[in-house]
Amino acid sequence: MKIFENIINHKINTITAEELVKYANQFNIKVNQQQARKIAEYLRGKNINIFDDTQRSKLVKEIAKAAGPETAREVNKLLMQFTKQ
Structure with a gap:
């Protein structure tokens, strides 16, 4: 499963605002374009492991x-939703 974690983490760390809005809509989560832009800017290049509870x-x-x-x-x-196994 480690490869799937790596793929998901890579996607999270390189996500665009548009992609974030698309995924949020798929899961019925309310995130507007401005919020998505701020979040994507924060995520870019941080190399965060979303499977680690602390991170x-x-x-x-x-x-x-x-x-x-x-x-x-x-x-x-x-x-x-991304981390459910």
């Missing part, structure tokens, strides 16, 4: 600072 928690806190706590909760739901 994911830190990421969600940073997203809350950038886009608000409600958006952070929504993005966390999306990340949890």
Whole structure:
């Protein structure tokens, strides 16, 4: 399963705002274009492992600072969908 984790982490770390909005819509999570842009800018180049609870928690806190706590909760739901096995 490690290869799938690597693929998902790579996608998260290189995601665009447009892709983030598309995935959010697929999972019925509300993220607007401006919020997605802020989140994608934060993620770019950070090399975050969303399968690590500590790293994911830190990421969600940073997203809350950038886009608000409600958006952070929504993005966390999306990340949890990616990490379900």
